[in-house]
Each structure stands twice: as C-alpha cells, then as structure tokens.
Amino acid sequence: xxxxxxxxxxxxxxxxxxxxxxxxxxxxxxxxxxxxxxxxxxxxxxxxxxxxxxxxxxxxxxxxxxxxxxxxxxxxxxxxxxxxxxxxxxxxxxxxxxxxxxxxxxxxxxxxxxxxxxxxxxxxxxxxxxxxxxxxxxxxxxxxxxxxxxxxxxxxxxxxxxxxxxxxxxxxxxxxxxxxxxxxxxxxxxxxxxxxxxxxxxxxxxxxxxxxxxxxxxxxxxxxxxxxxxxxxxxxxxxxxxxxxxxxxxxxxxxxxxxxxxxxxxxxxxxxxxxxxxxxxxxxxxxxxxxxxxxxxxxxxxxxxxxxxxxxxxxxxxxxxxxxxxxxxxxxxxxxxxxxxxxxxxxxxxxxxxxxxxxxxxxxxxxxxxxxxxxxxxxxxxxxxxxxxxxxxxxxxxxxxxxxxxxxxxxxxxxxxxxxxxxxxxxxxxxxxxxxxxxxxxxxxxxxxxxxxxxxxxxxxxxxxxxxxxxxxxxxxxxxxxxxxxxxxxxxxxxxxxxxxxxxxxxxxxxxxxxxxxxxxxxxxxxxxxxxxxxxxxxxxxxxxxxxxxxxxxxxxxxxxxxxxxxxxxxxxxxxxxxxxxxxxxxxxxxxxxxxxxxxxxxxxxxxxxxxxxxxxxxxxxxxxxxxxxxxxxxxxxxxxxxxxxxxxxxxxxxxxxxxxxxxxxxxxxxxxxxxx
Amino acid sequence: xxxxxxxxxxxxxxxxxxxxxxxxxxxxxxxxxxxxxxxxxxxxxxxxxxxxxxxxxxxxxxxxxxxxxxxxxxxxxxxxxxxxxxxxxxxxxxxxxxxxxxxxxxxxxxxxxxxxxxxxxxxxxxxxxxxxxxxxxxxxxxxxxxxxxxxxxxxxxxxxxxxxxxxxxxxxxxxxxxxxxxxxxxxxxxxxxxxxxxxxxxxxxxxxxxxxxxxxxxxxxxxxxxxxxxxxxxxxxxxxxxxxxxxxxxxxxxxxxxxxxxxxxxxxxxxxxxxxxxxxxxxxxxxxxxxxxxxxxxxxxxxxxxxxxxxxxx
Numbered sequence: 008x009x010x011x012x013x014x015x016x017x018x019x020x021x022x023x024x025x026x027x028x029x030x031x032x033x034x035x036x037x038x039x040x041x042x043x044x045x046x047x048x049x050x051x052x053x054x055x056x057x058x059x060x061x062x063x064x065x066x067x068x069x070x071x072x073x074x075x076x077x078x079x080x081x082x083x084x085x086x087x088x089x090x091x092x093x094x095x096x097x098x099x100x101x102x103x104x105x106x107x108x109x110x111x112x113x114x115x116x117x118x119x120x121x122x123x124x125x126x127x128x129x130x131x132x133x134x135x136x137x138x139x140x141x142x143x144x145x146x147x148x149x150x151x152x153x154x155x156x157x158x159x160x161x162x163x164x165x166x167x168x169x170x171x172x173x174x175x176x177x178x179x180x181x182x183x184x185x186x187x188x189x190x191x192x193x194x195x196x197x198x199x200x201x202x203x204x205x206x207x208x209x210x211x212x213x214x215x216x217x218x219x220x221x222x223x224x225x226x227x228x229x230x231x232x233x234x235x236x237x238x239x240x241x242x243x244x245x246x247x248x249x250x251x252x253x254x255x256x257x258x259x260x261x262x263x264x265x266x267x268x269x270x271x272x273x274x275x276x277x278x279x280x281x282x283x284x285x286x287x288x289x290x291x292x293x294x295x296x297x298x299x300x301x302x303x304x305x306x307x308x309x310x311x312x313x314x315x316x317x318x319x320x321x322x323x324x325x326x327x328x329x330x331x332x333x334x335x336x337x338x339x340x341x342x343x344x345x346x347x348x349x350x351x352x353x354x355x356x357x358x359x360x361x362x363x364x365x366x367x368x369x370x371x372x373x374x375x376x377x378x379x380x381x382x383x384x385x386x387x388x389x390x391x392x393x394x395x396x397x398x399x400x401x402x403x404x405x406x407x408x409x410x411x412x413x414x415x416x417x418x419x420x421x422x423x424x425x426x427x428x429x430x431x432x433x434x435x436x437x438x439x440x441x442x443x444x445x446x447x448x449x450x451x452x453x454x455x456x457x458x459x460x461x462x463x464x465x466x467x468x469x470x471x472x473x474x475x476x477x478x479x480x481x482x483x484x485x486x487x488x489x490x491x492x493x494x495x496x497x498x499x500x501x502x503x504x505x506x507x508x509x510x511x512x513x514x515x516x517x518x519x520x521x522x523x524x525x526x527x528x529x530x531x532x533x534x535x536x537x538x539x540x541x542x543x544x545x546x547x548x549x550x551x552x553x554x555x556x557x558x559x560x561x562x563x564x565x566x567x568x569x570x571x572x573x574x575x576x577x578x579x580x581x582x583x584x585x586x587x588x589x590x591x592x593x594x595x596x597x598x599x600x601x602x603x604x605x606x607x608x609x610x611x612x613x614x615x616x617x618x619x620x621x622x623x624x625x626x627x628x629x630x631x632x633x634x635x636x637x638x639x640x641x642x643x644x645x646x647x648x649x650x651x652x653x654x655x656x657x658x659x660x661x662x663x664x665x666x667x668x669x670x671x672x673x674x675x676x677x678x679x680x681x682x683x684x
Numbered sequence: 685x686x687x688x689x690x691x692x693x694x695x696x697x698x699x700x701x702x703x704x705x706x707x708x709x710x711x712x713x714x715x716x717x718x719x720x721x722x723x724x725x726x727x728x729x730x731x732x733x734x735x736x737x738x739x740x741x742x743x744x745x746x747x748x749x750x751x752x753x754x755x756x757x758x759x760x761x762x763x764x765x766x767x768x769x770x771x772x773x774x775x776x777x778x779x780x781x782x783x784x785x786x787x788x789x790x791x792x793x794x795x796x797x798x799x800x801x802x803x804x805x806x807x808x809x810x811x812x813x814x815x816x817x818x819x820x821x822x823x824x825x826x827x828x829x830x831x832x833x834x835x836x837x838x839x840x841x842x843x844x845x846x847x848x849x850x851x852x853x854x855x856x857x858x859x860x861x862x863x864x865x866x867x868x869x870x871x872x873x874x875x876x877x878x879x880x881x882x883x884x885x886x887x888x889x890x891x892x893x894x895x896x897x898x899x900x901x902x903x904x905x906x907x908x909x910x911x912x913x914x915x916x917x918x919x920x921x922x923x924x925x926x927x928x929x930x931x932x933x934x935x936x937x938x939x940x941x942x943x944x945x946x947x948x949x950x951x952x953x954x955x956x957x958x959x960x961x962x963x964x965x966x967x968x969x970x971x972x973x974x975x976x977x978x979x980x981x982x983x984x985x986x987x988x989x990x991x992x993x994x995x996x997x998x
Contacts, residue, residue: 032705125810154861477898477933553924602979
C-alpha cells in the first residue's frame with residue numbers, strides 16, 4: 008500500500024503474474040480449509056508457513072499457527088513426558104523462525120511481532136535473550152525508528168527484568184550513534200521521568216541530572232540543528248525546569264483584604280455570590296473538608312465547591328463556590344467579614360474580605376435593569392478605582408519565588424544567553440527563535456516582577472511569522488497570549504483598558520468595571536486569573552475563534568464578542584457556566600458558514616456522552632423542529648438566562664432561527680436590538 | 685489549485701470492488717471489509733453512494749460475521765477481529781441498516797475484549813493496542829452500547845499511553861505516532877474526556893508534521909504521506925488547533941497525489957493508488973471544507989449527517 012511507483016519499472020510477464028496470483032489464491036484457500044477443519048498436521052502447518060512468508064499480513068494465518076501450536080503441544084503432553092522439553096523447545100523454535108522469515112518480508116508486520124510476543128509471553132521455556140537482543144539490534148540498525156522494534160525491546164527488557172538504568176544506557180548508545188533518533192530520545196525521556204519520580208539510586212539530584220541532559224541535548228543541537236529530535240527533547244527539559252512540582256494558588260476572587268461594596272438599591276438582585284480560586288495546575292479536593300470559613304454569619308456548609316472545567320473532570324485549575332442568599336448577610340452596619348482558608352495542595356491559603364452595603368443612590372433605575380437596551384459605550388478613563396488599587400498579581404508570586412527557584416532561574420539565564428548567541432549565528436533557524444521565546448517566557452513567569460522580556464518575545468514572534476509562514480497562526484496565538492500577559496501584568500498597564508460603566512443598574516456589586524480589549528488582533532484569551540473581578544468585557548473587533556478561559560469570569564454580566572471569527576455555537580461552551588450573564592453580543596461572526604465544527608467535541612453533547620438529549624430538545628422535536636440541525640444552539644441558549652442577545656451578521660441567522668431562539672430563551676427581552684414580544 | 689477528480693475516483697472505487705483476482709487484491713483480501721468502509725464512505729462524501737446496491741453490500745457484510753462470537757472477520761471465512769467489526773458497523777450506519785444486526789450480540793463481542801486495566805485486545809489472542817481502544821469505543825458508541833464497558837478504566841488506560849511530547853503511543857511507553865494519536869484523541873472525544881489532553885502541546889507537535897512539500901508526516905523526520913492528512917488533521921480538528929497548519933498547501937499536496945488518468949489517490953505523488961489513500965485524501969479535503977464534499981465527523985469518521993442521524997433522531 009505504501010511506496011510503490013505508479014508506473015511499474017518493469018512490465019511483469021502476464022503469465023508469471025497469473026501464476027503468482029493463482030499460487031497465493033490456492034495457499035489462502037488451503038489455509039482457511041485447514042483452519043475451519045482444525046487440521047494441524049505438519050503438511051498443513053507448512054502451508055501456513057509458505058503463505059505467511061508471501062503475505063505476513065494475513066492475520067487468520069497467525070491465529071491458525073497459534074491453534075496448531077497449542078494443539079500439537081497438548082498432543083505431546085498427553086503422550087510422552089521425557090521428550091517434553093525438547094519438543095516444546097523445538098516447537099517454539101519453529102514459531103520464532105517463522106516470525107523472523109515474516110519480518111524479513113515486512114519488518115513492520117503487526118501479526119508477526121505479536122506472534123513472537125505471544126510465544127515468548129507464555130514463558131514455557133526461558134527465552135534466549137541474547138538471540139532476542141541480537142535480532143533487535145539488527146532490526147533497529149536497519150531502521151532505528153521502527154516502533155515495533157522499540158515496543159518489542161521494552162517487552163523483552165521487562166521479561167528479562169533489565170533495569171531502567173541499563174536501558175537508559177542503551178538509549179545513550181543509540182543517540183551517540185546518531186543524534187537524529189527521536190525514538191531513542193523518547194525512550195530516554197520516559198526512563199528518566201520514571202527514575203526521577205521514583206527517586207531511584209543516583210537520581211535524587213534532579214537539578215544535576217537535568218543539567219547533564221541540557222549539556223547532552225546541546226551537543227545534538229549544535230551537531231545537527233535541522234534535526235527535530237533534539238528540539239522536542241529540549242522542550243521537555245525546559246518544561247521540567249520551569250514547571251513547579253507542587254500546585255499553588257495564583258489568584259482568587261474576592262482577593263485578599265478586599266472591601267466590596269454592595270449596592271443597597273439592587274441588593275435583591277444578589278442571590279448567589281461567587282468565590283473563585285485559581286491554581287497554576289489542575290487540582291482536585293477543594294471541598295467542605297479542605298475549606299474553612301471564619302465568619303460570624305457564614306459557615307462552611309453554606310458553600311458548595313465545584314470545579315469549573317469541561318464535562319466530567321474532577322480536576323480543574325479553577326474552583327468556584329457560591330454563597331447563596333448572601334444579600335441577607337449584608338443587612339447590618341458592620342457588613343459581612345469572611346476569612347477563607349483552603350488546605351489543598353500542601354499549603355494553606357488565606358483570603359479575607361468584607362462586604363458592606365452602600366446606600367448611594369443610582370440615578371433612579373429600577374426593575375431588573377434591562378428595560379432599556381445595554382449599549383457598549385463605556386468611555387475609557389484614567390480613574391484609579393478601588394479594585395485596581397487592590398489589584399496585585401505579584402503578591403502571591405513573590406511568596407513562591409522564595410522557594411529555591413535559584414537553580415531554575417540560573418539555568419534559564421544560561422540557556423537564554425546561549426540561544427541568543429545561536430540566533431546571531433543562524434538568522435534563519437525557526438527552532439532557535441522559537442526555543443528562545445519559550446525560554447524568555449519561562450523566565451518571565453518565574454521571576455517576580457519579571458516584565459523584562461515582553462517586547463523581545465513579541466518581536467521574536469513577528470520574526471517567526473515571516474520565517475515560518477505556514478505556521479503563522481500558531482505564532483499569532485502565542486503572540487496574543489504574550490500581549491495579554493503584558494497588558495495585565497500590572498495596575499499601570501491595565502488601567503489603560505479600564506473604565507466605569509455608568510449604565511450600571513444590573514448588578515449589586517459596585518462599581519461596575521468594564522475592561523475594553525477591543526481591536527487588539529487577539530486570537531485567543533489568557534491570564535483570566537487576573538480578571539476574575541470583571542463584570543463587563545468588550546472583546547469585539549478581534550480575531551477570536553476560541554473563548555477558552557472565559558469560564559473563570561463568574562461575575563460577568565455583559566460580554567461583547569461581535570466582529571470576531573467564532574465559527575460555531577459549540578465554541579461558546581466556556582460561557583455556559585456564566586450564570587450572571589445577561590447581555591451577549593455575537594453579531595458579525597462566522598456562525599453558520601463552516602460545515603466543519605472544530606469544537607464539536609469540546610462541548611457537552613450526546614455525541615461525546617457528556618449529556619443526554621434535553622427536555623427542551625424533546626419538546627422542540629415534538630413541535631417538528633429538526634433538532635439535529637439546531638442542537639448546538641439549543642444546548643447553549645437553554646443554559647443561559649440572557650436578557651439581551653445580538654446575532655445579526657452570522658449566516659445562521661434567519662427568521663426560523665430567530666423564532667427558535669425566542670422559544671429557547673423565555674426571559675429574553677432584546678434580540679438584535681429590537682424588543683421581543 | 686488543481687481539482688478533485690470526483691468522477692474518476694468514484695469509478696476507481698467501483699472498479700476495485702470488482703477486481704478480486706490479481707495479486708494486489710489477493711494480498712489485501714483479508715481486509716476487504718475495511719476496504720468496503722473506505723470505498724463506500726468516500727463515495728458518500730462525494731455524493732456518489734447511489735451507485736451502489738445497499739442490499740448486496742449488507743448481505744455480503746453479514747456473511748463476514750462469525751456466528752458464534754458475533755464479531756466480523758475481514759472477509760468471508762476469516763477470523764473475527766474488532767477492526768473489521770467496526771468497519772461492518774460503520775458501513776451499516778452509512779447505509780442506515782444497523783437494524784440488520786443483532787446489536788447486543790455484536791456489542792457483547794466488542795465489550796468482551798476489554799481487559800482489567802481498561803485496555804482492549806483486538807481479538808481472543810490478546811494483542812493490546814490503543815487502536816483497539818478507539819475501535820471498540822467508536823463501535824459501541826454507534827450502537828448506543830457504551831455502557832457495556834468500563835469507560836472510566838478505558839479512559840485511564842488511554843491516558844497512561846500519553847507521552848511527554850503530548851502525543852500517544854500504542855501501549856504505555858510507545859512512541860507518539862499520528863495514527864495512534866488519532867485513535868486516542870478520537871476515543872477521548874467520544875467519551876467526553878478531551879480535558880486529559882494538553883491541547884497546546886499536542887497541537888504544536890501535530891502542526892509540526894507539516895513539511896516543506898505541504899504534506900503531513902506521521903512523526904518527526906519521516907516522509908509525508910496522504911494518509912496523515914486524515915490522522916493528523918482530524919486530531920487537530922478535535923482539539924481545535926487545525927488553524928495551526930497551512931490548509932492550502934496541504935490541499936495542493938493531496939490533489940497532487942491523484943492519478944488523473946485512472947482515478948484514485950496514492951500515498952505520495954506518482955506512486956500507485958489504492959482505496960486506503962483515496963479515502964484519506966478525500967476525507968482530508970472534506971475536513972478542510974473542500975467545496976462539493978459532504979462534511980465528515982472527525983471522531984466517528986463517518987459523514988456528519990450519518991452521525992447526527994444516529995444521535996439526534998429517536
């Protein structure tokens with residue numbers, strides 16, 4: 008099936024071709040005959056040998072041989088016990104030889120390899136390990152990337168109980184023979200991981216091991232910079248160097264020492280108050296047992312914690328707990344003071360905040376706040392507001408750097424210096440530039456107050472977009488993240504994008520802050536842990552296709568996604584959990600113009616067994632609506648309580664669709680700027 | 685860019701169905717059921733399924749079933765195996781004839797192949813491979829019988845095959861390979877478990893499969909091949925990273941692998957064509973929204989209208 012030229016290099020004699028076919032046809036039908044009639048004579052078995060030599064892929068042939076092997080062995084043990092071992096050995100030899108014949112024909116034959124594993128796995132006799140390793144050496148010399156060979160080698164090593172240290176040495180031999188051996192590097196990384204995790208003898212000093220590996224991979228990269236294997240290995244080493252082993256808290260809402268103002272006028276709107284914790288890694292185990300509340304009025308049982316993640320996952324980076332009916336707690340002059348301690352991930356995190364009622368009168372707006380159309384006209388202002396004053400993403404990070412990150416920072420600095428040198432010598436190497444962006448990024452993320460490298464990284468991505476055009480959208484995505492990192496890295500940088508919303512009668516938490524990230528060519532969202540307090544977010548006029556990260560913004564009431572490149576309703580999965588969301592602008596995206604849905608399996612649906620056909624869907628089906636055509640929209644909108652929705656400018660929107668939306672969102676007041684009847 | 689020679693490819697596929705006696709066909713006789721799936725799905729994507737007689741196909745498929753175990757062999761008289769059982773179910777789904785089998789008997793055969801650790805054997809002989817995890821999960825899901833296996837353990841086993849580069853191998857410790865990655869990502873997609881994947885890490889590894897000639901290879905430092913247009917592409921689609929490759933260049937590569945005289949698509953330009961690569965080339969183009977082709981579901985590898993019919997119609 009692979010690698011055969013279209014025009015045959017020499018014309019085969021038709022008579023010879025016909026004879027070859029006839030022979031194969033005969034052998035195949037003979038084999039099936041013997042197999043179905045359970046005939047396991049020497050002659051019959053030799054037919055299978057001839058067949059498998061020509062065509063090792065005919066799996067029924069290998070099955071037949073296993074049956075013949077079992078049958079003939081049973082015959083032996085039924086008769087004479089003396090010649091037992093010799094007969095067994097000889098039978099095994101026959102099978103092993105058959106496999107070698109087949110492998111000569113096709114060294115990648117699944118059937119052949121498994122047959123050998125099956126024979127030796129029976130452990131009827133001690134395997135001839137020398138022979139097995141010699142066979143492997145021969146095959147891996149002919150093709151160092153034959154994964155069947157590597158898998159079989161791992162099988163034999165386990166059978167012989169070869170130590171991981173010895174196998175590590177083998178990967179070193181293979182790499183020394185030829186640096187361009189991804190299979191060897193892969194095996195090396197797996198073995199090293201295991202040894203480091205087990206803290207095996209000689210592998211306690213993770214830092215010195217990693218330093219040695221950096222040295223090794225550096226040699227590979229200098230010897231042959233165009234080979235990819237070294238670069239992928241380097242990425243793994245970098246990840247080992249820059250990722251902390253223990254999870255820790257990155258941010259929370261409310262942030263520590265925050266004073267929250269609840270508007271007395273709209274107090275009744277506040278039913279549930281979200282408390283959010285963001286960790287740097289996925290964690291589980293945030294629950295009643297691990298969270299203690301210290302407060303006069305609120306106790307632990309008043310809050311249920313859940314992970315904010317897709318589908319069935321018990322682990323998440325973001326956890327949320329809701330304080331129900333909390334408006335009644337604010338009804339006193341002292342306000343509500345809450346101190347929370349989270350005991351997960353081997354450390355204790357405190358957060359203390361106070362909620363007070365404010366009796367400031369908001370210009371006479373009553374009702375539930377959406378009697379009028381919400382307009383996205385929050386002007387930018389330089390006014391420093393109470394939330395930004397308390398905004399300090401660095402406080403938690405400083406605590407962490409105290410834990411010896413010295414080796415990590417030193418190693419990164421040394422690699423950065425080296426790669427900067429390499430970059431000057433070789434302007435056109437994409438891997439050098441890409442690795443440099445990652446090194447600089449890692450350094451930024453560890454070093455407290457590290458904003459040193461933003462401009463450099465952005466420039467590198469601009470270079471990469473020119474250098475490696477086919478992958479430009481990958482570099483654009485990475486660039487968006489760096490930009491967001493830069494914009495949210497401090498109060499001073501963030502205040503540029505902040506404003507207060509005057510039309511603020513829909514939320515009880517004061518003041519209503521708006522973040523305006525429109526028109527920044529953003530292709531994806533990141534660093535949401537710094538934006539947990541945002542209630543109004545304008546992401547319009549960007550290039551967003553993915554909304555991953557928005558699920559953390561549990562306070563969000565108004566979201567503007569107009570003029571982006573959102574391709575389907577399933578891409579909106581992250582906002583399904585935003586229970587406070589009332590205003591959503593999806594106008595001028597690309598919903599309905601793409602037959603292929605790239606987020607089809609990243610949302611809850613019957614296709615991925617993450618939810619059943621819902622009641623709403625069944626009701627609509629009874630009204631003769633083809634739910635197969637609209638399931639994405641139905642599942643999205645039935646989980647939100649929107650008051651205002653804008654959908655115009657998407658190919659999917661037509662009269663039929665509008666009718667459906669009005670059915671699925673009963674509380675909707677405004678659709679495409681017009682009141683809903 | 686050149687065009688997809690739909691007529692030629694349809695004729696090629698129909699001719700392969702008839703050709704059974706030459707050496708090349710004989711050598712692949714044991715996987716004829718796979719061939720039926722590749723050929724018929726390609727025809728459907730090209731809106732040409734009408735040229736086939738569904739009753740004949742169904743009759744032949746049923747003749748490949750092993751009456752005792754309920755599983756299907758690659759051809760009449762060949763031993764049952766999960767690979768061919770999936771192809772049988774997929775073709776029946778395509779033809780909307782799942783009623784032709786005893787669904788419980790088939791799903792009991794497949795479910796019975798799950799091991800203690802959650803992995804799946806291919807057949808009674810016990811070869812373990814994440815390919816079989818995908819095949820079993822896909823098959824049972826299409827039959828609405830996923831509850832017959834321990835899904836959590838199946839997912840755990842697949843996750844144990846995840847490598848440090850973000851990819852997946854055939855067994856724990858096995859090197860990342862695009863074919864295996866498709867199987868693992870597909871199985872995780874169908875079981876709502878894609879959160880186990882580091883999509884940025886895997887997405888980058890996958891997008892780096894695109895080489896200078898525009899085609900995709902299966903792992904680093906290997907040759908490009910049209911079949912990876914499917915395995916790498918659908919994996920990228922399922923994790924929403926397909927925009928990280930250059931679709932135009934890939935489309936050109938696939939179209940260059942066509943045999944415009946005799947029909948069919950080959951692994952590389954000017955090589956011999958076969959049904960396997962014809963399917964993967966056309967399916968790849970469908971994933972890239974090539975005009976005139978039906979959209980194909982990336983996880984179930986069947987046209988979207990077929991999958992929607994199975995999951996949204998009572």
